[in-house]
Amino acid sequence: MNKLRYGMFVPLAFMIASLISSCFSYSNARQNIADDLNEAMFAFANENRELWTRQDTIAALRKMHETTHKPIIYQASDVNFRNAALKEDAYFILALVDKRTTAPKIKGHKIASDSIMLIPENNISGVAVQLQGFADCSMASVFAASDQTLPGVFFSLSLLSIVSMYIWRRKETEPITELAVEVPSIPSLTGIKLTPMQRQLAQMLLDAPDMKVDKATLCSALWGNKSNAEESLYTLVRRTKAALSVANMEIVCNRGDSYELRVIS
Structure with missing residues (x-):
């Protein structure tokens, strides 16, 4: 019975290992999406740097912020990502930042890239354009994109060890049947009519x-x-x-x- 009790730690250890490795795989998948956003954001910023730092663009951003108090959202459908599926879920935020204006905070559970500041030349007023990428990826989509091979192996080993423990316990608890030895019966004279x-x-x-x-x-x-x-x-x-x-x-x-x-x- 003690062997069985200690043996149950084996499937438990595999289950914990599966859970921990699954969390690491999920975290790595989120980080990969963030890295992909960073690369695409830097490429997007370098390609359109002159456009975002023009004075008329800055004036338009200021007027829009004063009117809506919201940043400009640029859908990233035409931006190249390593993971092509991000084109449907990713977007970039363009916000005007100066002494009077700060970039708004984006609410919700989103995967965010780093942010960069695009500063115009001859910038006397200290105005800058903040650029940051976001991805509306659900937990299920991130989990699907993660590599769950190792967690799957640990989980399979856990199930296999549970089945093995069950079979072993059945064998331990089965009664030992002794081989029946046929003993010849002793003949009797009872009931026989004899003188x-x-x-x-x-x-x-x-x-x-x-x-x-x-x-x-x-x-x-x-x-x-x-x-x-x-x-x-x-x-x-x-x-x-x-x-x-x-x-x-x-x-x-x-x-x-x-x-x-x-x-x-």
Whole structure:
């Protein structure tokens, strides 16, 4: 029982290892998405740097912020990502940042890239354009993008060890069945119609080793010193045979010097 109790730590350890490795894989998948956002954001910023730092763009951003108090959202459908699926979920935020204005905080559980500041040339007023990428990836989509091979191996080993422990416990608790040794039944004279002499003869054969008795012993026990005892024994055996046949027993003469009782199977 102690072995079984300690053995249960094996599937538990595999299950914990599966959970920990799955969390690491999920975290790595989120980080990979953030890295992909960073690369795409830097490429997008370098490609459009002059556009975002122009004075008319800055003026438009300022007016929009004063009107809506929201940043510009640029959908990233035409931006190249290592993971092409991000084109549907990613976007970039363009916000004007200066002494009077700060970039708004984006609420929700989103994967965010780093942010960069695009500062115009001859910037006297200290105005900058903040650029940051976001991805609206659900937990399920991040999990699907993660590599769950190692967690799957640990989980499979956990299930395998549980099944092994169950089989082992079944074998331990199964009763040990002893091999039945067939013991030959001892024949009985009960219910057989015999005369007293016939019963005495049959009982002597039944009680003897190997159920065999020599003629001299039988004659002496049954008739003492009678002169024609062997003839009487022959007649008694013949009559007793007929009585014992109904109980599947017979008396056999062995080489003329002994009689043996046998059970007919």
